[in-house]
Amino acid sequence: MDMEKTEHKQLTVTIAGRPYPLKIKTADEPVLRKIVKEVNEKINRFRLAYPKRDMQDCIAMATLAYAVDLHKARQNATVTTTKTVNSIPSNNPEVEKKIAQLDELLDNLL
Numbered sequence: 001m002d003m004e005k006t007e008h009k010q011l012t013v014t015i016a017g018r019p020y021p022l023k024i025k026t027a028d029e030p031v032l033r034k035i036v037k038e039v040n041e042k043i044n045r046f047r048l049a050y051p052k053r054d055m056q057d058c059i060a061m062a063t064l065a066y067a068v069d070l071h072k073a074r075q076n077a078t079v080t081t082t083k084t085v086n087s088i089p090s091n092n093p094e095v096e097k098k099i100a101q102l103d104e105l106l107d108n109l110l
């Protein structure tokens with residue numbers, strides 16, 4: 001079997017003024033650059049809002065903001081998935097059992 005080869009590249013990104021060398025998939029570069037830009041913008045917003053705080057505090061607050069956003073997104077995804085699964089009519093007990101198992105696995109992962 002021919003497995004498609006994924007190209008990688010070295011990239012150095014700068015976050016909060018510090019360089020971080022990364023090895024990434026070439027295809028991931030545009031999204032990674034966008035995320036780095038957003039992270040730096042969020043850190044800078046905290047620096048402007050809290051000028052007496054040091055950089056580490058701003059990085060921590062930006063990280064917490066992203067963690068809250070991620071948590072909310074996961075909760076919304078779970079609610080949406082549960083609503084979708086619960087709205088699928090099924091008269092097959094085996095299908096219902098499998099769906100319940102998948103739902104439980106998702107709950108455990110989140």
